[in-house]
């Protein structure tokens with residue numbers, strides 16, 4: 001068996017056998033297949049798709065490319081994963097809430113992919129926070145304080161780590177078999193017995209339509225079932241960015257605010273929807289509305305924020321930043337965005353925001369340095385966009401609709417120009 005034959009077979013729209021898929025995954029993980037060969041195969045999969053059987057085999061091969069954690073000593077562990085979004089800081093808010101209800105949280109998150117953000121990049125904007133800890137420490141942390149959030153830095157699904165970085169750099173993200181295998185391989189390797197999936201759709205998601213999102217959800221539920229992990233999927237719209245802030249540090253600050261009770265309505269809705277199902281799967285109650293109330297209570301009484309602080313402290317992060325978010329390093333240029341010229345063109349006193357495409361804003365954040373163009377790129381934690389006005393909001397002349405946070409003046413000014421275009425008003 002050799003990789004050229006496997007690439008040619010997928011290029012020619014033929015089905016790959018379990019042995020061929022395992023060969024690719026194992027040899028690529030070991031470094032015996034070059035990035036350019038893996039890229040060619042991934043592109044062929046992206047273009048020609050995979051059968052359900054191939055996707056399952058790819059998932060299982062990827063999940064077995066490293067260790068599989070045994071979390072049985074922790075009781076019922078419910079994991080959560082999103083298929084990606086713009087401004088999606090849900091994990092940072094949801095997981096401490098869940099842990100504050102005494103349901104153990106052991107979650108392995110990813111980095112940013114394409115124009116979507118990643119929880120690990122966000123967590124790393126908290127000075128000192130270690131996303132790279134041993135498997136023993138990960139389990140110990142959950143036993144000790146009920147929560148640990150880590151990156152894919154241990155030997156868990158290392159094949160996905162390599163393929164994920166490659167996909168980010170080769171525009172091969174929006175593919176059902178590649179997303180399903182990426183997510184489910186991580187979830188299987190990370191050991192949780194119950195999984196809640198947030199499957200996003202719309203401009204800022206990899207699945208542009210609800211139908212495609214349902215297809216992806218069904219595929220992952222099926223894989224979960226075959227792997228003995230009860231899996232529930234919730235479909236959430238991602239047409240405009242979620243919440244106010246886009247960018248790593250900016251999103252952490254918004255998450256801390258949310259845990260203090262200042263939570264944007266759209267973020268709240270997704271957090272409660274996913275959390276209610278997680279509590280149900282964990283055996284904490286079948287009434288979803290009651291579960292939502294319990295979650296809101298733990299925001300109001302401060303338990304969720306206290307749990308987030310405990311998490312940060314336990315993974316060596318500096319909690320003084322959580323206590324006082326003004327300590328976070330800010331971007332050098334914070335530039336206001338106004339729509340005065342656009343409003344003048346309409347001859348109206350005020351206009352309404354009609355569209356604010358999440359994908360365009362995600363790309364703007366990457367342009368400012370908040371995401372990667374090449375897989376080795378270092379990201380700039382401080383840059384991003386703060387949205388004061390979102391779809392449905394009214395805007396008058398002189399009102400600031402958003403701020404661009406930039407560390408490069410020219411890029412910042414260009415981002416202001418582009419953001420004015422991204423706002424569609426009427």
Ligand code: URA
Nearest residue numbers: 083084110179182183
């Ligand atoms: N999240 C993942 O972990 N993988 C994907 O492919 C997309 C979102």
